Amino acid sequence: MTYAIEAQGLVKRYGxxxxxxxxxxxxxxxxxxxxxxxxxxxxxxxxxxxxTLLRPDAGRAVVGGYDVVRxxxxxxxxxxxxxxxxxxxxxxxxxxxxxxxxxLLGMSRAxxxxxxxxxxxxxxxxxxxxxxxxxxxxxxxxxxDLAASLVGRPELLYLDEPTTGLDPRSRNEMWDIVRELxxxxxTVLLTTQYLEEADQLAGSLAVxxxxxxxxxxxxxxxxARTGAQILSVRPADxxxxxxxxxxxxxxxxxxxxxxxxTVTVPVSDPALMPAIVARLDLSGITxxxxxxxxxxxxxxxxxxxxxxxxxxxxxxxxxxx
Amino acid sequence: xxxxxxxxxxxxxxxxxxxxxxxxxxxxxxxHNPAELIDFSIQPIMFLVLFTYVFGGAISGxxxxxxxxxxxxxxxxxxxxxxxxxGMGLSTDLQKGVFDRLRSLPIARFAPLAGRIVSDIVKQSWxxxxxxxxxxxxxxxxxxxxxxxxxxxLLVLVCSLGFSWLAVLVGMLAANPEKxxxxxxxxxxxxxxxxxxFVPTATMPGWLQAWAKVNPVTILADAVRxxxxxxxxxxxxxxxxxxxxxxxxxxxxxxxxAFKRRT
Numbered sequence: 053m054t055y056a057i058e059a060q061g062l063v064k065r066y067g068x069x070x071x072x073x074x075x076x077x078x079x080x081x082x083x084x085x086x087x088x089x090x091x092x093x094x095x096x097x098x099x100x101x102x103x104t105l106l107r108p109d110a111g112r113a114v115v116g117g118y119d120v121v122r123x124x125x126x127x128x129x130x131x132x133x134x135x136x137x138x139x140x141x142x143x144x145x146x147x148x149x150x151x152x153x154x155x156l157l158g159m160s161r162a163x164x165x166x167x168x169x170x171x172x173x174x175x176x177x178x179x180x181x182x183x184x185x186x187x188x189x190x191x192x193x194x195x196x197d198l199a200a201s202l203v204g205r206p207e208l209l210y211l212d213e214p215t216t217g218l219d220p221r222s223r224n225e226m227w228d229i230v231r232e233l234x235x236x237x238x239t240v241l242l243t244t245q246y247l248e249e250a251d252q253l254a255g256s257l258a259v260x261x262x263x264x265x266x267x268x269x270x271x272x273x274x275x276a277r278t279g280a281q282i283l284s285v286r287p288a289d290x291x292x293x294x295x296x297x298x299x300x301x302x303x304x305x306x307x308x309x310x311x312x313x314t315v316t317v318p319v320s321d322p323a324l325m326p327a328i329v330a331r332l333d334l335s336g337i338t339x340x341x342x343x344x345x346x347x348x349x350x351x352x353x354x355x356x357x358x359x360x361x362x363x364x365x366x367x368x369x370x371x372x373x
Numbered sequence: 374x375x376x377x378x379x380x381x382x383x384x385x386x387x388x389x390x391x392x393x394x395x396x397x398x399x400x401x402x403x404x405h406n407p408a409e410l411i412d413f414s415i416q417p418i419m420f421l422v423l424f425t426y427v428f429g430g431a432i433s434g435x436x437x438x439x440x441x442x443x444x445x446x447x448x449x450x451x452x453x454x455x456x457x458x459x460g461m462g463l464s465t466d467l468q469k470g471v472f473d474r475l476r477s478l479p480i481a482r483f484a485p486l487a488g489r490i491v492s493d494i495v496k497q498s499w500x501x502x503x504x505x506x507x508x509x510x511x512x513x514x515x516x517x518x519x520x521x522x523x524x525x526x527l528l529v530l531v532c533s534l535g536f537s538w539l540a541v542l543v544g545m546l547a548a549n550p551e552k553x554x555x556x557x558x559x560x561x562x563x564x565x566x567x568x569x570x571f572v573p574t575a576t577m578p579g580w581l582q583a584w585a586k587v588n589p590v591t592i593l594a595d596a597v598r599x600x601x602x603x604x605x606x607x608x609x610x611x612x613x614x615x616x617x618x619x620x621x622x623x624x625x626x627x628x629x630x631a632f633k634r635r636t
Contacts, residue, residue, distance in 0.1 A: 158390075
């Protein structure tokens with residue numbers, strides 16, 4: 053098996069704060085690897101180390117066969133970096149930004165211009181090519197940022213929270229672009245706070261928290277392990293809650309919780325829904341609301357770490373009533 | 374994945390090319406934001422005109438004599454203030470993440486810094502030419518020969534390069550560009566005013582005269598006066614170069630170290 057990226061025991065400290073506390077990663081060439089975690093989990097630190105922007109305090113990482121510390125220059129010839137922190141020059145136009153990168157990568161004037169024009173067209177920025185980047189919308193900026201990291205046709209692309217702060221439409225556009233790149237053979241390392249994004253794009257995942265990888269595997273494996281969907285049942289009469297609890301516990305085999313007249317439980321098999329409806333019906337319980345929704349990242353953490361998520365953090369992402 | 378075809382390091386020629394490309398990046402911004410050109414042109418023009426016509430008569434008896442005395446000083450003062458642009462530009466790049474992008478590219482590590490310094494020297498020579506040209510329009514005359522005039526011009530550029538290392542260091546240490554500006558106000562203002570750039574030092578208190586005498590601004594202003602107006606000036610010119618060398622020797626390593634640490 054060839055790995056595009058292999059990291060062992062990465063540690064990075066900032067004073068008393070340990071940003072990374074022994075992270076191991078193995079990312080297969082030609083795939084999308086998702087690094088999933090909340091703010092401050094250490095995702096960006098990991099990307100910066102793999103992108104040669106930071107030296108690890110301990111551990112080692114090899115990208116495309118090159119050591120990120122000792123052979124940083126070779127690593128830089130392989131990678132493209134886009135993210136929260138790698139940015140475009142706001143005072144330059146979109147075209148100039150891309151020409152700048154092309155020239156720095158050793159392209160001729162004409163070659164850099166041709167590559168820039170091609171990318172701007174591909175990212176639907178050709179109309180804005182002559183405008184300074186500071187006049188771009190958030191979605192346009194991210195696209196330009198991504199285009200800038202693609203000028204040199206990198207084999208590996210690091211996307212650090214590429215859709216944070218984007219509206220749903222721009223986010224979907226970004227996802228389509230990433231899918232196209234992967235189809236073209238690029239290996240992608242993606243960090244995200246959104247379970248849905250990782251689910252949409254990544255072939256395998258590592259969940260990172262407090263600088264440690266707390267779970268990894270394919271999205272399906274992770275879901276199976278954590279009960280990635282939440283079933284909620286609200287009887288029309290609150291007096292029916294104890295019966296609903298018993299039914300749900302029996303059929304799902306989980307430990308349901310009751311709060312505010314609603315019974316919730318993590319489930320991994322959506323086919324349970326009709327069975328639960330039937331049993332509640334038999335028990336004479338009228339159901340006012342029945343929903344199956346994706347677990348939020350908080351809920352995944354709850355099952356992974358055993359730590360309680362705050363009730364306010366349970367935000368429904370999609371529901372089927 | 375192949376691990377064969379990539380060069381292990383940047384050649385010096387390529388590093389020079391990267392620096393020039395990044396210098397272009399800073400200069401081409403003027404095209405989109407002509408206000409920037411006015412920014413670094415209008416302030417020296419105002420200084421020159423105001424000082425000449427408001428203070429000139431009172432200080433030198435007439436504005437013509439004052440212009441002859443003060444133009445070199447104002448040019449020096451402007452050159453030192455302009456070095457702050459280097460620090461502010463670097464600070465902005467750090468803040469906006471442009472440096473992260475540049476550092477993830479296979480380019481010479483020194484290129485972002487060198488590119489900024491080169492572009493700022495180009496801006497410096499523009500401002501210098503502008504001030505000298507305006508001075509001539511107002512009545513300033515070069516009293517020496519062409520080689521001396523050119524030497525004075527180059528001397529100012531070389532010395533501002535020496536001072537720009539201080540600005541680079543501040544730009545790397547400051548949290549944001551505004552802090553660099555505050556530094557400029559707190560350090561550059563007193564430094565340039567406690568010299569003979571604008572006024573003869575004879576009426577200053579003794580302790581201040583003692584400082585003004587060794588102030589590099591005084592020395593450089595005297596060197597330019599010598600090279601442009603009175604003839605001679607090789608003594609102060611040599612001292613100015615020593616100052617520039619000393620500033621470079623002290624601040625360039627510190628600045629480069631801070632640059633490496635921040636980026």
